[in-house]
Amino acid sequence: xxxxxxxxxxxxxxxxxxxxxxxxxxxxxxxxxxxxxxxxxxxxxxxxxxxxxxxxxxxxxxxxxxxxxxxxxxxxxxxxxxxxxxxxxxxxxxxxxxxxxxxxxxxxxxxxxxxxxxxxxxxxxxxxxxxxxxxxxxxxxxxxxxxxxxxxxxxxxxxxxxxxxxxxxxxxxxxxxxxxxxxxxxxxxxxxxxxxxxxxxxxxxxxxxxxxxxxxxxxxxxxxxxxxxxxxxxxxxxxxxxxxxxxxxxxxxxxxxxxxxxxxxxxxxxxxxxxxxxxxxxxxxxxxxxxxxxxxxxxxxxxxxxxxxxxxxxxxxxxxxxxxxxxxxxxxxxxxxxxxxxxxxxxxxxxxxxxxxxxxxxxxxxxxxxxxxxxxxxxxxxxxxxxxxxxxxxxxxxxxxxxxxxxxxxxxxxxxxxxxxxxxxxxxxxxxxxxxxxxxxxxxxxxxxxxxxxxxxxxxxxxxxxxxxxxxxxxxxxxxxxxxxxxxxxxxxxxxxxxxxxxxxxxxxxxxxxxxxxxxxxxxxxxxxxxxxxxxxxxxxxxxxxxxxxxxxxxxxxxxxx
Amino acid sequence: xxxxxxxxxxxxxxxxxxxxxxxxxxxxxxxxxxxxxxxxxxxxxxxxxxxxxxxxxxxxxxxxxxxxxxxxxxxxxxxxxxxxxxxxxxxxxxxxxxxxxxxxxxxxxxxxxxxxxxxxxxxxxxxxxxxxxxxxxxxxxxxxxxxxxxxxxxxxxxxxxxxxxxxxxxxxx
Ligand SMILES: Cc1ncc(C[n+]2csc(CCOP(=O)(O)OP(=O)(O)O)c2C)c(N)n1
Numbered sequence: 001x002x003x004x005x006x007x008x009x010x011x012x013x014x015x016x017x018x019x020x021x022x023x024x025x026x027x028x029x030x031x032x033x034x035x036x037x038x039x040x041x042x043x044x045x046x047x048x049x050x051x052x053x054x055x056x057x058x059x060x061x062x063x064x065x066x067x068x069x070x071x072x073x074x075x076x077x078x079x080x081x082x083x084x085x086x087x088x089x090x091x092x093x094x095x096x097x098x099x100x101x102x103x104x105x106x107x108x109x110x111x112x113x114x115x116x117x118x119x120x121x122x123x124x125x126x127x128x129x130x131x132x133x134x135x136x137x138x139x140x141x142x143x144x145x146x147x148x149x150x151x152x153x154x155x156x157x158x159x160x161x162x163x164x165x166x167x168x169x170x171x172x173x174x175x176x177x178x179x180x181x182x183x184x185x186x187x188x189x190x191x192x193x194x195x196x197x198x199x200x201x202x203x204x205x206x207x208x209x210x211x212x213x214x215x216x217x218x219x220x221x222x223x224x225x226x227x228x229x230x231x232x233x234x235x236x237x238x239x240x241x242x243x244x245x246x247x248x249x250x251x252x253x254x255x256x257x258x259x260x261x262x263x264x265x266x267x268x269x270x271x272x273x274x275x276x277x278x279x280x281x282x283x284x285x286x287x288x289x290x291x292x293x294x295x296x297x298x299x300x301x302x303x304x305x306x307x308x309x310x311x312x313x314x315x316x317x318x319x320x321x322x323x324x325x326x327x328x329x330x331x332x333x334x335x336x337x338x339x340x341x342x343x344x345x346x347x348x349x350x351x352x353x354x355x356x357x358x359x360x361x362x363x364x365x366x367x368x369x370x371x372x373x374x375x376x377x378x379x380x381x382x383x384x385x386x387x388x389x390x391x392x393x394x395x396x397x398x399x400x401x402x403x404x405x406x407x408x409x410x411x412x413x414x415x416x417x418x419x420x421x422x423x424x425x426x427x428x429x430x431x432x433x434x435x436x437x438x439x440x441x442x443x444x445x446x447x448x449x450x451x452x453x454x455x456x457x458x459x460x461x462x463x464x465x466x467x468x469x470x471x472x473x474x475x476x477x478x479x480x481x482x483x484x485x486x487x488x489x490x491x492x493x494x495x496x497x498x499x500x501x502x503x504x505x506x507x508x509x510x511x512x513x514x515x516x517x518x519x520x521x522x523x524x525x526x527x528x529x530x531x532x533x534x535x536x537x538x539x540x541x542x543x544x545x546x547x548x549x550x551x552x553x554x555x556x557x558x559x560x561x562x
Numbered sequence: 563x564x565x566x567x568x569x570x571x572x573x574x575x576x577x578x579x580x581x582x583x584x585x586x587x588x589x590x591x592x593x594x595x596x597x598x599x600x601x602x603x604x605x606x607x608x609x610x611x612x613x614x615x616x617x618x619x620x621x622x623x624x625x626x627x628x629x630x631x632x633x634x635x636x637x638x639x640x641x642x643x644x645x646x647x648x649x650x651x652x653x654x655x656x657x658x659x660x661x662x663x664x665x666x667x668x669x670x671x672x673x674x675x676x677x678x679x680x681x682x683x684x685x686x687x688x689x690x691x692x693x694x695x696x697x698x699x700x701x702x703x704x705x706x707x708x709x710x711x712x713x714x715x716x717x718x719x720x721x722x723x724x725x726x727x728x729x730x731x732x733x734x735x
Contacts, residue, residue, distance in 0.1 A: 119579060120582065123579065123582050123583055123586060124586045124590065127633070128633045129579070130579075131578075131579075148633055180633065181575075181636065181731075182574065182575050182633060182634050182635055182636040183633045183634075304631065305627055305630070305631075306624070306627035306628050306630065306631045307627075308627075309620075309623070309624075310624055310627070
């Protein structure tokens with residue numbers, strides 16, 4: 001059967017199980033939009049208000065569901081607006097396929113209207129990209145795109161399709177991609193490495209696990225839990241590993257890195273065996289590399305060979321699928337409890353509670369509402385069952401430090417790129433992907449204004465996301481750095497803000513503003529009970545700081561409590 | 563770790579855009595490529611990149627890891643100079659009159675084992691293959707007489723050890 005390239009695009013998406021795409025139309029992608037109109041019963045298209053929003057929504061969808069997120073844009077400015085979200089997905093290993101329209105093949109390279117070299121622009125930030133210039137290439141390339149995006153270490157793929165290829169007709173057939181000769185997504189697990197790792201762990205006096213998003217991407221949450229429980233090894237998480245293990249698990253010792261917990265950071269430089277599971281030793285986690293866990297033998301469970309020894313030298317590298325590796329190591333692990341080692345974490349946690357956490361969760365009289373107590377209030381009403389989508393800044397660190405999670409894929413945040421403006425559209429995607437779950441976005445007054453237009457998407461689609469703005473009238477995180485490292489010179493970090501509630505109401509979203517502590521409980525309760533989307537602005541203490549903190553370039557055990 | 567010269571060999575699918583991806587890896591790390599050669603390899607439809615850089619072993623390992631990660635790259639290797647047979651190619655364009663007027667020129671050509679590619683009324687062209695130092699030596703010898711044009715190719719090399727690329731491909735196919 002002969003069909004147009006544009007129709008082929010839709011049929012390929014359907015064949016890949018896609019039922020929801022985010023996008024924004026324009027000249028060079030109009031044939032595809034025309035088909036979207038025809039196929040609207042099978043493939044739902046969400047019109048965002050800016051293409052960046054399409055990528056973040058696709059990311060939120062992917063992170064909440066584990067499926068591939070899809071974003072569509074036109075050529076030129078439409079395509080370039082995708083770049084931030086693509087870069088974000090690349091560094092956080094989020095599976096995403098972006099489809100952009102392109103000028104006709106005969107115009108390529110001529111600086112035609114809305115022509116931009118999106119292949120060149122997106123090359124450094126995609127896992128793979130490809131420009132289709134003939135309709136007949138569409139099925140094979142889209143099949144490849146989905147295979148590459150979701151396999152191995154996932155990532156974003158961009159497919160650019162010239163307009164002639166969208167119009168031309170060809171004989172359509174579709175076959176899913178199952179392998180590419182030059183691409184080995186999952187290295188074969190070596191059992192001798194697993195045995196070596198097990199021997200090190202069994203002989204360790206002070207072993208310590210650090211786990212990252214690899215656990216979630218590899219669907220190895222059950223294995224992680226079993227491994228921790230049998231080995232008795234305390235486990236800390238990176239910001240993207242958060243929610244892979246329930247917050248309340250007794251062996252969960254907290255967050256690593258710049259604003260992580262005191263114990264896990266301090267004891268990274270005490271442990272004798274460091275077991276890294278699906279994490280990549282980001283510099284926000286390691287601090288100064290020259291002093292990072294130097295005393296420890298490092299075992300690295302990792303799917304991406306390029307990450308081995310990239311930042312931290314390993315003693316044993318267990319390459320392969322983390323779930324398979326954990327299944328293989330479990331029978332080799334001896335049952336232990338490591339009580340006195342656990343106590344070291346508990347002692348340090350006590351110090352952190354006394355010097356930081358108590359004050360943050362129960363601020364002394366006279367102080368404004370804190371971000372931490374707002375998170376506690378959300379915990380109280382969500383009971384740990386919500387998906388928390390956070391933006392970037394102080395509120396993000398408070399959200400990740402204090403939010404409670406009972407189940408996996410519940411913490412969605414921009415980790416590697418730190419993209420302000422991420423949370424509002426990502427929350428839309430998360431809620432659409434998981435309509436059965438409560439989705440709460442936590443956003444700063446700065447980041448909110450970077451993608452505030454997506455309130456329009458919320459209104460139009462009626463997607464019931466909950467939005468909490470923690471308003472400190474500052475670009476708080478930058479202000480904190482100015483206070484600590486730039487002698488209080490608050491260069492361009494003070495925000496004079498508009499009436500956010502009026503704006504949200506302008507989009508017909510139920511709204512409330514809280515300025516007094518005594519109103520917080522009822523407001524959060526009302527928000528969580530709402531069946532519709534809800535906007536809650538909380539005026540918080542202006543010049544609060546996030547502690548603990550490891551200053552840039554310092555060693556993890558130089559973590560500061562104040 | 564000290565800097566050394568490394569020859570990176572990349573076997574890849576013959577696809578548009580890959581050069582961009584690979585050069586981007588060096589760009590990101592601010593590493594200068596000393597020489598680059600891309601051509602067909604001994605395997606049908608497989609291209610081979612030969613990239614020469616001065617860097618540390620740790621960096622070259624990292625870079626090779628990043629290169630191998632690219633979807634179209636089949637396999638990448640790195641070698642030190644001791645582990646490869648390598649050479650470059652150079653062309654010298656020189657005024658024809660010198661060939662007859664300057665006796666010494668003919669001796670230089672003979673001694674350097676270079677070959678005359680073409681001779682015309684105005685100029686003649688000499689080709690020389692060899693190590694960088696041999697080409698530079700020849701350059702120094704011609705220089706006093708005047709060189710109209712000079713060009714040198716990227717390094718090409720083969721490893722002394724067997725590269726496991728063919729058996730790898732067989733296993734994949
Ligand atoms: C797109 C983008 N621009 C700039 C930054 C740098 N940056 C990091 S945090 C921050 C301040 C965020 O302020 P706000 O959204 O109000 O959150 P707060 O820190 O006050 O909680 C800035 C400007 C960034 N991460 N992303």
